[in-house]
């Protein structure tokens with residue numbers, strides 16, 4: 001069944017990533033029957049705003065198939081107007097309950113931005129736009145005293161979550177109404193696992209474990 005709440009969608013994504021990491025993928029929804037079933041309409045349960053890196057293929061790392069994920073990818077998961085419009089389409093028209101910002105370790109876009117920042121050298125063509133879009137995250141990391149690349153990448157993922165919510169009133173409204181959750185995740189290239197870096201709204205604390213009677217008194 002297609003997940004219809006943010007919590008169900010998150011659980012489904014994490015389960016798929018676990019199958020992928022442990023070498024037990026099910027490759028769901030990739031057969032001809034499912035292709036025909038979704039030809040008439042789509043109800044993806046998650047939007048993935050991911051880095052374009054060729055090793056970050058969303059359907060593979062979350063072990064999903066056709067019609068499951070609405071994927072928008074740019075180098076360094078930068079969120080310009082077309083990206084925001086695509087996210088808003090999925091969330092409002094398709095009713096998708098979860099938006100995931102997906103970054104990864106050793107991200108070349110963040111590295112390039114960092115290098116440009118250090119050397120002050122300008123990049124040719126439109127590459128400068130990517131670097132410019134990553135720059136606020138570099139400044140934020142610097143203010144927080146974070147200077148290792150993977151730490152900066154975590155800051156950039158969290159910053160992208162905030163950028164989506166700050167620039168898209170439509171998305172922010174859905175989140176405030178409890179109809180959508182935005183989660184920032186970092187993917188590890190070698191191991192294949194995703195780690196949650198940021199979440200809006202913040203996850204509820206886990207319920208306290210019942211007291212163990214054996215330890216009482």
Ligand SMILES: [Zn+2]
Nearest residue numbers: 051053107108
């Ligand atoms: Zn990247």
